């Protein structure tokens with residue numbers, strides 16, 4: 281139901297009588313908006329009687345025109361909206377979108393400019409954006425910067441990664457504002473990165489006040505506009521937007537009328553609410569597609585991990601880097617003998633998937649172009665309709681179909697995004713011809729040919745275009761190295777997952793500590809699901825080429841929990857089939873865990889420490905629970921009050937053994953069974969770097 285109310289008090293305030301104000305539906309958040317003595321728009325945000333965000337300026341700076349100062353308020357509208365909508369997939373079967381809205385109209389003269397600032401205050405946070413209508417003398421606008429401030433009032437704790445124009449694949453720091461410079465100085469450079477001078481961090485980021493208020497700062501519905509970073513003033517405890525420019529320094533090429541993305545603050549004094557918040561999805565536009573019946577969440581395995589670990593497998597068919605797709609006759613050059621995307625090996629993966637009820641098999645390294653891979657080479661190009669000679673695509677498609685398995689396509693673009701766009705329709709048509717319904721895309725390296733940035737305007741438009749065009753072919757998308765997500769998966773629900781953070785692949789370098797996945801759900805996941813690639817069973821690894829052995833930052837049981845704490849409608853089981861065959865009783869959990877949910881309950885949470893969540897399967901009455909801990913471990917006594925009252929369940933518990941430890945004893949786990957009901961309190965322990973997963977199967981009603 282949609283309701284519009286105009287508050288009469290608002291109208292009085294709107295014409296110069298001081299700050300305008302609205303509160304969240306529950307009254308906990310109070311937003312105030314005003315213009316200061318210079319006519320600069322200013323907002324502030326209060327939470328439960330305290331100031332959370334002090335007066336913070338807003339403004340847009342373009343070459344052609346400035347929307348910064350000289351403004352007078354000319355009017356204001358307010359409304360209350362209370363809707364419930366049904367996502368195609370996700371953590372909840374239905375989502376309530378409930379907020380109070382204030383739209384403040386302002387005008388400046390010489391030259392005449394007008395804009396509307398639209399604020400939505402939800403119980404779980406604030407979103408606001410700039411709306412520019414037609415202006416008298418401006419049609420196109422070259423945006424240089426956005427002056428949006430978020431001014432806090434004390435030396436709060438931050439959970440953040442360094443600002444980078446090109447990559448999000450960093451570990452998180454936990455630091456005070458005052459320690460941020462030192463924390464950032466400790467970061468090693470990133471191969472694919474473009475670190476920026478100054479004290480700059482990326483969003484989403486999390487902030488925690490000393491009195492226990494959590495704020496997740498990000499943006500929503502970034503489309504046709506660049507993502508932003510935050511310039512941090514560590515003495516004034518404030519953030520200022522830092523629009524990601526192209527190499528010419530331009531933030532965005534815009535045509536009026538235009539709305540900016542929503543600037544978002546998810547707020548609560550209970551960390552669990554930050555995880556449960558659906559505000560970013562609520563701020564995105566509804567689904568654009570009429571028919572979504574072809575969008576099918578699924579699990580998959582892949583010819584993938586072999587290329588990361590000490591097995592020395594390669595994406596490339598040969599070792600001849602001079603081989604050029606479309607030029608070289610690949611049937612005439614010898615294979616290097618280490619190419620796993622070959623027909624016989626893929627058939628083994630298909631057999632395993634069919635036997636264990638895993639719907640999808642991803643195959644990387646199937647197409648021509650990998651010999652020339654590496655950002656140091658010129659004219660990087662893959663062909664997306666040219667398989668290597670040892671990958672018999674037609675017989676594999678037929679074999680997969682006969683086994684009820686779906687092959688998943690891979691398009692590594694090597695960041696030659698412009699070339700990918702040119703090939704796109706041909707690539708998608710080829711997929712359809714060969715029976716594929718989903719693609720994993722990738723953008724490793726610096727974006728060519730114009731050296732765009734990974735999250736600048738051009739790339740933001742590119743990846744959205746790829747998702748939208750894929751829908752014309754009924755293709756689902758999982759993009760890697762794309763701009764960090766901002767909830768567009770609501771509008772384009774065939775865009776099921778993205779990477780856009782440091783994923784499980786870094787386990788192959790031994791550099792993901794257990795705490796990493798205790799932060800991602802508070803930050804990166806607020807924009808949308810992550811293809812983190814959980815399911816690592818063989819935790820003793822050696823990096824490709826380095827001959828160095830090490831333990832991954834996880835226990836085996838924790839990997840099962842990640843299916844709950846890192847939910848994704850396209851969810852991988854990353855390890856090799858032979859490693860799963862060694863632990864069939866633990867793999868049984870991966871076999872049965874769903875990827876689409878009716879309901880979710882965050883039971884315990886503290887960023888960088890632990891997360892415990894229970895979720896109900898969308899397609900049955902089963903519940904599942906997952907808990908993870910950082911290096912310190914964590915014991916919980918969890919009330920199972922989420923279970924249906926009066927019903928008995930069998931709980932199958934996959935837990936770290938008492939002597940498990942991610943460093944010294946990661947594969948020690950115990951599987952036990954218990955009869956439970958909604959009154960049971962279950963005591964569970966995650967070892968250091970460990971976790972647990974529980975499946976609750978309802979017993980027949982008597």
Ligand code: NOJ
Nearest residue numbers: 644692722724760779785
């Ligand atoms: C990086 C991606 O994150 C990874 O999943 C993929 O296998 C490689 N690029 C190659 O495309």
Ligand code: CA
Nearest residue numbers: 449760761779
């Ligand atoms: Ca990656």
